[in-house]
Amino acid sequence: MSQEFDAVVVGSGPNGLAAAVTLAAAGLRVLVVEGADTAGGCCRTDQLTVTGFRHDLCSTAHPLAAASSFFRRFDLAGRGVRLVHPEVVFAQPLDGGRAGITYRSLDRTASELGPDDRAYRKVFSGLVHDSDQIVDWLFSAQRRPPRRPGVLVAFALAGLRPATAVASRFESDEARALFAGVAAHAMRPLESPPTAGVGLLLTALAHSVGWPVVEGGSARLVDALLAALHAAGGKLQTGWWVKSLKDLPPARAVLLDISPRQLLTIAGDRLPPRYRRALHRYRYGPGICKVDFALAGPVPWANEACRSAGTLHLGGSFEEIAASEREVAAGRHPESPYVLAVQPGATDASRAPAGQATLWAYTHVPAGSSLDVSDRMERQIERFAPGFRERVMAKAVRTAVEQERYDPNCVGGDIAGGIQDLRQTFARPLVRWDPYRTPAKGVYLCSASTTPGPGVHGRCGELAARSALLHTFSIREQPDLGLRGRLSTAALAAV
Numbered sequence: 001m002s003q004e005f006d007a008v009v010v011g012s013g014p015n016g017l018a019a020a021v022t023l024a025a026a027g028l029r030v031l032v033v034e035g036a037d038t039a040g041g042c043c044r045t046d047q048l049t050v051t052g053f054r055h056d057l058c059s060t061a062h063p064l065a066a067a068s069s070f071f072r073r074f075d076l077a078g079r080g081v082r083l084v085h086p087e088v089v090f091a092q093p094l095d096g097g098r099a100g101i102t103y104r105s106l107d108r109t110a111s112e113l114g115p116d117d118r119a120y121r122k123v124f125s126g127l128v129h130d131s132d133q134i135v136d137w138l139f140s141a142q143r144r145p146p147r148r149p150g151v152l153v154a155f156a157l158a159g160l161r162p163a164t165a166v167a168s169r170f171e172s173d174e175a176r177a178l179f180a181g182v183a184a185h186a187m188r189p190l191e192s193p194p195t196a197g198v199g200l201l202l203t204a205l206a207h208s209v210g211w212p213v214v215e216g217g218s219a220r221l222v223d224a225l226l227a228a229l230h231a232a233g234g235k236l237q238t239g240w241w242v243k244s245l246k247d248l249p250p251a252r253a254v255l256l257d258i259s260p261r262q263l264l265t266i267a268g269d270r271l272p273p274r275y276r277r278a279l280h281r282y283r284y285g286p287g288i289c290k291v292d293f294a295l296a297g298p299v300p301w302a303n304e305a306c307r308s309a310g311t312l313h314l315g316g317s318f319e320e321i322a323a324s325e326r327e328v329a330a331g332r333h334p335e336s337p338y339v340l341a342v343q344p345g346a347t348d349a350s351r352a353p354a355g356q357a358t359l360w361a362y363t364h365v366p367a368g369s370s371l372d373v374s375d376r377m378e379r380q381i382e383r384f385a386p387g388f389r390e391r392v393m394a395k396a397v398r399t400a401v402e403q404e405r406y407d408p409n410c411v412g413g414d415i416a417g418g419i420q421d422l423r424q425t426f427a428r429p430l431v432r433w434d435p436y437r438t439p440a441k442g443v444y445l446c447s448a449s450t451t452p453g454p455g456v457h458g459r460c461g462e463l464a465a466r467s468a469l470l471h472t473f474s475i476r477e478q479p480d481l482g483l484r485g486r487l488s489t490a491a492l493a494a495v
Contacts, residue, residue: 005029006252007023008032008033008249009254010242011034011409011447012034012039012222012236013407014040015257015459016032016034018070019255019446021074021234022466022481025480026477026479029233030229030233030234031234033237033242034237034238036238036239042057042058042410043057043058043059043219043221044218048396049293053294053394054216054217056217056342058290058415060218061311061342062218063210063211064205065455065457066210066211067209070461074224079227081221084212084214084348085212086308086310088308088310091303091306092312093312093314093384094174098173099305100113105207106128113170119169122169123200124204124207127200127204130151131204135201139457142452155200156197159196160194160197161197162195162196163179163180163183163184163196163199163322164322173317176318177313180322181314182199182206184315184340188325189329190322191322194425212347229487232487245443252472252473253443253473254442254443254444255445255446256443257447258408258447259408259411259447260282261282262409264276267443270440270443271438272439278430279430282430282449284367284411284414284418286366287403288365289363289413291362291377291398292359292361294394295352295359295391297355299343299357299381299385299388300391303384310346311341311342312343314339314380325338328365333365336376337363338364339362359381361377370400371399372399399413400413416448417449418448436467437468437471444464446463447460
């Protein structure tokens with residue numbers, strides 16, 4: 001009996017859909033299976049609070065989508081997905097109405113840092129100049145040496161260090177705090193390597209491609225991927241929770257956009273003991289407590305420039321943020337937490353009714369926490385935006401436990417797909433030449449728990465799909481992901 005599908009993809013987050021459209025672009029018959037009722041994983045948009053307010057359920061600011069070679073070839077703009085940029089990329093409010101401000105312009109950012117003008121240029125000028133090459137290698141399978149090894153060596157020498165090493169090069173509270181806020185995206189103590197690399201990369205992207213938001217909500221990006229999949233004849237089935245590979249229809253390849261823990265549950269009986277033991281050793285990081293606010297007006301930041309920022313890192317000085325991240329790593333809930341906030345209305349008016357605003361925010365908490373820490377987050381926002389609480393019309397809170405319940409990939413509420421220490425930055429989920437290909441014939445892992453790791457960039461999915469194309473289907477050519485190929489709307493009309 002002939003198979004209806006050549007490949008089945010389990011999970012419809014950005015990586016799962018990137019895998020699916022890559023396979024479909026190569027001419028394969030593809031089915032995507034999703035447990036939730038709506039596709040997108042953590043890249044969804046919904047009315048979580050009040051009618052007329054649109055909230056992104058997880059991802060909102062998208063520097064990695066803007067930098068991703070997958071999305072460049074997929075041509076988001078050509079498919080109607082508009083990435084819009086705020087005037088201020090990210091900001092770090094401080095007490096007394098002060099703030100560190102990061103603009104797309106490196107020169108403007110450096111010049112406003114006063115005594116750290118020269119130091120800031122010295123740290124970031126080369127990284128910004130070479131950001132394309134750095135990103136293309138870091139977001140590859142990392143099996144081939146880079147075209148210009150010196151660029152990666154320079155980045156590695158600085159990036160494989162703790163954030164404290166880079167911060168020590170700055171004098172001002174503003175510059176030090178700016179780096180603390182961006183390095184804390186690593187969800188690790190700032191004294192731990194490679195937190196410097198996270199801060200350096202994300203800051204370099206701020207000055208090169210920016211940290212845009214998707215106009216209309218992050219779900220528009222998922223909609224474009226789904227439209228391309230359907231154009232190539234692929235299918236999506238939602239509301240289908242997979243408990244075993246036996247639940248799936250026959251196919252030559254199965255690609256799993258899931259965590260290593262789920263891989264053990266779904267496919268453990270087909271994996272050799274040594275591989276299973278390695279998956280058991282895979283470690284997950286802290287969780288998040290996330291709050292979405294519907295506001296009667298924009299956040300009244302004490303610092304005027306913060307009102308134009310897309311993203312804000314709250315927590316005060318470098319020392320305060322470092323202390324907060326140490327508390328989380330020790331299994332405690334900080335009283336004065338680091339808060340990452342995004343105000344999409346700074347550049348996208350469609351997120352709320354006229355004159356009103358949405359605010360997206362989360363803080364790090366111990367893995368598996370069921371504690372609602374939204375009051376602590378509100379106090380931190382109020383600290384830098386007096387009068388904020390008076391503008392809150394409604395809020396929706398999701399604890400770390402609820403985050404995992406919503407998306408099982410987020411083990412313990414970990415939205416990064418696994419801890420990002422030195423080992424698991426490069427060995428995801430374990431040390432293998434091809435991390436996507438499992439020992440089970442035709443079974444591949446394509447989630448953020450593989451190289452190159454977390455973020456909305458699609459590369460984990462695309463690279464897993466290319467491994468499947470080579471090893472299962474003997475297809476060596478890179479599929480055309482653009483509008484001229486099988487993924488075009490013209491192809492849909494011809495079906």
